[in-house]
Amino acid sequence: MSQLKAIIGLGNPGAEYDATRHNAGAWLLHALARDAGDELRPEKKFLGRYTRVRVAGQDLHLLEPTTFMNRSGGAVAALMQFFKLAPDELLVAHDELDMPPGTARYKQGGGHGGHNGLRDIVRALGNDKSFHRLRIGIGHPGDARQVTNYVLGRPGKAERAAIDAAIDECLATLPQAVAGDWPRAMQRLHSFKG
Secondary structure, X not given: OOXXXXXXXXXXXOOOOOOOHHHHHHHHHHHHHHHOOOOOEEEHHHOEEEEEEEEOOEEEEEEEEOOOHHHHHHHHHHHHHHHOOOHHHEEEEEEEOOXXXXXXXXXXXXXXXXXXXXXXXXXXXXXXXXXXXXXXXXXXXXXXXXXXXXXXXXXXXXXXXXXXXXXXXHHHHHHXXXXXXXXXXXXXXXXXXX
16 A cells, blocks of 8 residues: 555635635645644645645645636646656645545545535546545535535534544544554544544
């Protein structure tokens, strides 16, 4: 199994989207950088905000695309080409409608599940779906017609606390994931109920 070399945190750019559910992947990335005593900085060549941190003794590239969600693939492709990364060396953190707040799951491969950020990344990687995902539960509004407003809306206080608790648990399992011990990382994360 290949080693993890980069984490992509998906969201939409701009202050008006910072606190919206669709930015849960970016929230994780900022928390990881902060825990490492660093912060993401604008990097034009990667169409996003970037930094490099060490986790479990290994360098990790962190990238938050600053394109809109449905154009995330260009930023991911730019990072991969520059550092010569393979798709299975990537972990893409994103919001997940099909899981309640307070839960998160690792997954490798699979479809985009209707997520526009994942859809664009798969397209940019020439339909290679072998990258790892970190699905951060945000819940579902209950009606497909309400999804857009829901993901672009802000979670309530209790909901945000549950999402943040799941993100903290994700960060606690990252050293195992980075070391390639996916079974242990998954066992711990998948049993967490925030």
